[in-house]
Amino acid sequence: MTSPPIQWYPGHIAKAERQLFNNLKRVDVALEVRDARIPLATHHPHLDRWLGDKAKVLVINRVDMIPPELRVQWEAWFRERGETPYFTDAQRGIGVKTLAQAAQAAGRAMNQRRVSRGMKPRAVRAVVLGFPNVGKSALINRLVNRRVVASARRAGVTRQLRWVRLGQDLDLLDAPGVLPAKLNNQAAALNLAFCDDIGEAAYDNQRVAAALLDQVQRLQRETPFIPPDVLQRRYGIADQTHTGEDYLAQWAEASYQDDRERAACQLLNDFRKGLLGAIPLELPD
Known part of the structure; x- marks a missing residue:
């Protein structure tokens, strides 16, 4: 089965970008x-051009959803390229204090x-930006230490820009998720x-x-990060012996009266919630 095309760019994303x-x-x-x-796929290709010479802090959120040893590899990979990554788990507040200090x-x-120009200091104005559903609003709530913006593990929750004050030293701008108008790399789009x-794709x-x-x-065959029986433990069918299409069909027949749509939605939901474990989809070069 060929890879499915992923298409997007709903109207609210275009408005959010403007x-x-x-x-x-x-x-x-x-x-x-x-x-x-997927720290590479969730980098907006136009972001560096938009920011120009403005300071940038790189935040790798959902660190709880990758193995700890992979975090070490990613940190070394980014540092080799001149960037300092700050790893966070916004849902639990891990790494948030260090991130605030960095900002x-x-x-x-x-x-x-x-x-130097004879002006008074003011609060630093920081924008929190990224793709939909990478945890921006949850991160802001943790930084402020209270629920000030809507947050959920789904895309499209933030629709408008909003300023939030963090003490006297930092103002945060919560921005809706912004996607590139077109992504030619379909492997990244699939991730x-x-x-x-990807919001309303x-x-x-x-x-x-x-x-x-x-x-x-x-990835089970090529890396040490995913247990060989991760699918069998969850769904009761041995993995590494079927195509994805065949595996989905067998599981749908065994558990959902051959309802493949229901099985597919359950599988995607399990992965997105971390119920399959800490499974990375991208690795450093």
């Missing part, structure tokens, strides 16, 4: 939030310039679909679920 671009000139620091399972430190240069990081659940099964079984 709003975000217009507000970027007001911010000093950008907190770019990525999904730890404030990144904004100090702005205040130093203001003082976004697997993780539900158009795709076939059964084909995407089968593609996810194919990818999990391939």
Whole structure:
């Protein structure tokens, strides 16, 4: 079965991109939030051009959804390329205090310039941005230590930009998830679909679920990060012996009266909630 095409760019994403671009000139620091399972696919290809010389803090969220040894590898990989990644679990608040300190430190240069011009220091203005459903709003709630913005493990919850004050030193701008208008790399698009990081996209659940099964079984063979029996423990059918399409069909017949759509949705939901365990979909080069 060929990989399913993933298509998107709903109207609210286009509007969000315009709003975000217009507000970027007001911010000093950008907190770019990525999904730890797919930290390359969740990097917006135009972000660096948009930011110009503004300070950027790289946030790798959902670190609980990858093995600890892979986190070490990713940290080394990013540092080799001149970036310092800050790993967080926004749902539990892990790494958030260090991230807040990094954002404030990144904004100090702005205040130093203001003082040198005879102006008073002000709160650092930081925008929290990234693809849909990478955990931006949950991260803001943790930074502020209270629920100030809507947050859920699904895409499209944030629809408008909103400023939030964090003490006297930091103002945060919560931005809706922004996707590129077009993504030519369909492998990356599939990873976004697997993780539900693409908002209101158009795709076939059964084909995407089968593609996810194919990818999990391939990674089982090629990496040490995924247990060889991860699917069998969850669904009772031995893995590494079927195509994703065949596996989905057997599981649907055994558990859902041959309802493949229901089985596909359950599989995608299990993966997205971490019920299959800490399964990464991208690895460092």
